[in-house]
Amino acid sequence: MTGVLERPQVTTEPVAGILARVLGRAPELRVEAFDGSAAGPPDAPVTLRVTSPRALARLVNAPGSLGLARAYVTEEIDVDGDLYTALRAMAEVTLHSIPRAEQLWLARRLLPYWREYRMPPPDLEARPKGLLHSKRRDSQAISHHYDVSNRFYELVLGPSMTYTCATYPDAAATLEQAQAHKYELVAAKLDLKPGMRLLDVGCGWGGMVRHAAAEHGVRALGVTLSREQAAWGQAEIERQGLGDLAEVRHLDYRDLPDGVYDAVSSIGLTEHIGKANVDAYFRAMQAKLRPGGRMLNHCITQPHKPDHRHTDAFIRRYVFPDGELEPVGTLVTAMNEAGFEIRHEENLREHYALTLRDWGANLERNWAGAVAEVGTGRARVWRLYMAACRLGFELNNIQLHQVLGVKLHDDRSSGFPLRGAHGAY
Template identity: 45%
Template structure:
């Protein structure tokens, strides 16, 4: 069958309807061997009619994501290049939610599906998808625990492949682009310690402590006593193991505990690194008030969180990342975050934007995943590895385009010791 005939041109028309564009900036390759689109463009492969069927039943980002996670479509080349091309057209470029196809467009999709043998019942979502809305009231303790388990309890060995020896799952701080991921993560951990003004004998609460990397750094290098809390049992197990192996069991306690259930303050300092995204807009005021109440007068809180920078429209709650990666996760604007902290009676000392740093961090994680692809699939599943590749590559471009930001907001509870006159004390 000729390269310019067959299924591929019809797929291009269908994909254009979903994306909201007449020009598809990719080279489409169909299951019958036919191709369509610019010859030099990145290739998108439709392995079976099921990929089109998923688009027919969910003609939006979710349908495309399901097809990729299930292996019905594939991007065998540079995923960053493919996403960069897609982000320049249609609904991606307009930064709008995917508009449902008109009745006429949906009829075109159905006709295309009939002609290429793709019509049928909706395929079941890949098993990696989670409909967290079935788990009870949003941001209840039970539902938050389920959402955290979905994301973090996929195997510590898998995360070790992606994150590297640091086991830090948040934005690194890069002095230069070529310093390497481990050095950049070490720099971030130390920067947080300095911003918090940690000194020997202080008591630190690490909210969302992960695998204990920050707790270990703070206790080992600054002589503080640390309480770390996480909702992930797998994180806590490995964190406790790392603490014991580091000879710091008398200085660090790691708990499986909701931050709302921590009542044994006061603490001299609190770190919240990559955790506030799980709190939600409806809970951010009570989150801020609770942490403020755990601080001693003069104590500092460092809140490190992703922000939504692309105007008034929040991300679609029924899209890929809420379904597959961060159920119930919410990116709040920097304005909302600072407002909540100030409303809790905390004084803002410093705000540092790290948007470019997260693009570099995510690209390093994607590199680690792709370099260890076969082992990642063995440890989890091909679908899970695809979820992480899609999520991290698309997120990297989101930070690089300025859709997302990440900010460290340093605040202090009034009273006690005055903050330094200049930022150089922690920089």
């Protein structure tokens, strides 16, 4: 959608040239601006259009990827052509923002626009309150992202309602096939058998819980901090006639009742709990397992030790408030020190890129319905973050790791076969 064309009452350098310097001059990208300026090949496959001087004021307030994202969400910047292609053409800015020296240069050039057009950030930004990673604040952060609209997620995620990395058995597999394959991979790594008890922490809409119950006869409990997810998941359990085996509760994992389980799956939770809580988290999960019980931790990680653990500013403000990513080595060490023996680990980052590709295709196919459900701004947030994260996984800026651990028996035996169970690994 095109924003309102405005001509500024200020005098400055041609806008397209200023932005082209900081975004890079890839042959795939053209920049056009409201002042009539343009930079880049006329036949470029994608064009970034600056439709309002308000976009430049935002870039003075946040002269990096956050300012660009704010302008995109509010339609002050738009893209003609494929958004993923545009982000890939300016990959350094997409994944690492604009270098500090360039940010200062950009802010100085655009200061006249800030003086005339400055405004507060869009109201879609998350502002959780309270102590970082307290139960109350974590509940707010999770609600911001997951309690948007179950219908919206149905349009984006498809019938599986699974919001975590799928595993594609081959390049031709559909998203639904890949999500079912992921759940079966987790079940095989945990060696699930009829009658076992599974705890799924951060269960989302209950996909793993339902799979374990329906395909393996497992008694499964899932917990989530999202009320919307819990309501949808429990209703789907009842609809499928799995109520005698499966349950989804709206519950913080720190408030789990006493009980011992044969296996624990944690699929996409560790990113939300914070570095300060990682050690206690794995100790708590280890305490929930019987001797010989297994835990599978599946989460997004950073490939290198981070200078700071918070996610990208756009992701933190609009998508995953308070999210923190660790290197996989940090998580392996934490699991090991909590009493797990690490038995297997693998990086599935290419699979997450494919998953995000397919979610993005669902969003584009259902764009009108998605906008009707959550509004244009929020739909643009999801479009931007899925395209940017797809690029991040492809270029190894972020990774997705599954780590399998076991709580040893008293005699220090693991109960593992000499090779992997069911050919899973």
